[in-house]
Amino acid sequence: MSATRVRVLVVDDSVVIRRLIKEILDADPRIEVVGVAQNGQVAIAKVGELKPDAVTMDIEMPVMNGVDAVRAIRKTQPRLPIVMFSTLTERGASGTMDALAAGASDYVTKPANVGSVMESRKNISEQLIPKLVALTGARRLAGATRTALPPAQPPAGMARNGPNVRRTQPFGLLAIGSSTGGPDALASVLTSLPGDLPVPVVITQHMPPVFTKMLAQRLDSSCRLKVTEAVEGDTVQRGRVLIAPGGHHMELRSRGTSVFVHLSDAPPENFCRPSVDVMFRSIAPVYRNRVLGLILTGMGRDGAAGAGILRTSGGEVFVQDEATSVVWGMPGATVMAGQADRVLPLEQIAATVTAALSQNQGVTSMRQATGPVSGGVRA
Template identity: 45%
Template sequence: MTIRVLIVDDSAVVRQVLSRRLSGAPGIEVIGCAADPLFAMTQMNRQWPDVVVLDIEMPRMDGITFLKKIMAARPTPVIICSTLSQRGARATMEALAAGAASVVPKPTTGLKTFLEEDSGDIVTAVRAAAAGKASRLVPANERRPLPAAPDPPGTTSDRVVAIGTSTGGTQALEQVLTALPPVRSGIVIVQHMPEKFTAAFAERLDGMCPMSVREAGNGDPVVAGTVLVAPGGRHLQLVGDGAHFRVKVSDGPPINRHRPSVDVLFRSVAKVAGPRALGVIMTGMGDDGARGLLEMRQAGALTVAQDEATCVVHGMPKEAVRLGAVDREVPLSAIAEVIRTHA
């Protein structure tokens, strides 16, 4: 089955390069390009695409407004192609909250070279978006957080929850964390996301969740009731600090094509936390995290995978199950309760 793609971007260079790259990929057909959402609407009324690649800052109508119109009219996988800037990162978080499937970053300089040399990510994103199920997440205004735990300690924790996710994970994490009261374990997360976007993502979650959420810094203690998110473009590891834990943020080569890598986090948790840890692998393409989760299970940790029915893409949890790394498979709606019980 051919995946039909519409590209909406006010840059002629972006439209030209992305169209050439996507059209050259097997099984993908670019059915049109538009310089702004109003032109895109006309094209979509003639032929509806399977996937939309969408810029945010455009004339006549911004991408977020257009995204909301698409989701209201006919929910369709939308990939945000946004600049690697603080302003772009914040807008991208708003787009993900409005239902965008994923994000592909583009730099503010050297754009043509970047797109020509590193455009494999956009092909992967288009295929993942087309293969993914429609989101089954509960709208934010319909969620009911659990009551807050009484008097959670604000001290360093001797237990840890490690979560790894990728495609579809931004919305899935939002559902889990907004339903989770402050717990007595620290939580560390790797979400595959580009540099500059993770700080805005953590800030947005911090404003929505009962717990404190922030981008991890090197040497940060793992604190009860606090969530640390791996910075985009850097690995996150758990290190021992007596009976407690800290995190190490470091550079290094990508693992499984990712930096941060879920495997890097999970393997460090297996080594220093063992049975004092809970590992959770959630929606995502590929197999990052599966081997690390197996090491966690072998070290005595409880390991959980999001089930296929509620994943946008079941790749990462499926591979973990195949390896025998998973104690329990649960729907997305049950993950917060699993964490609360463990913590």
């Protein structure tokens, strides 16, 4: 790979879109477009010929579509960053989920109106360029450190911050935050959780509207727990996994002995809506020291500040390790802030989380195991 500029192959059946993407990427001094392809079959050949650092891939193309092209490329290039272009439609979301399941690294939403040049340029610049830079940077780092053993706890010098609160009650909630690479990581974790998990699960995954609903449906079809996209007023209860809907922050609130979902249109935090920090911040006063937070792969820092709030309240936070993360932004920021209790490879997360959530549950009634804490007294 180039040690400086990111070498990108652009794949799209539209001449207009190919030209638009190429112009925008070439204008960035960090990126160089080394080739274009009009369908998946040509893309496979050019990946072998040009050896790009990253690929942008359309989904719907003649001859060979983007999903099939991803599957073929992954046979010889298991870690080459591939970013899909998708429309903000149910069909586009479904195709994107298929592509991510096939091994795509991430996706951006395709310009809906190529006639609006300014809007299209802004859309591609703000979404695509940061992802290409982050994904290729993560790949280079992984190539240099892949042989290192993943730490079982935060590295030396990254001491646990916040008061040393001893948790004397079982966990009452599992709260998960994820972004880039999250759908695959969530599938790995959730499909390995038992159907009798003793606590509810809430998730904030950075995704737009329609996509989060499709993600919930896909996960529900393969999990023993019931997975749905959250709606206003949903009750948080054992056996259910609630995913924040795209375009809305998800907060938890208590009423008597119940906990319910409140959806908010407040401004984005960390450039995200839904935001993991918003969700974590709302959880802390409801569940206090009975929260197990989990931060999976993702760009940026969302979740690091919220993890500090959870742990100040006595909760614990596990994060995915660098070696198995697509991008170690969110989990890495949490570790560097001293807010991670455990740093785990993806394949160990489900078993470790299940063990932590199940510990001492037998001595506590169902009401205590899942209900909120109000005014410092268990409801």
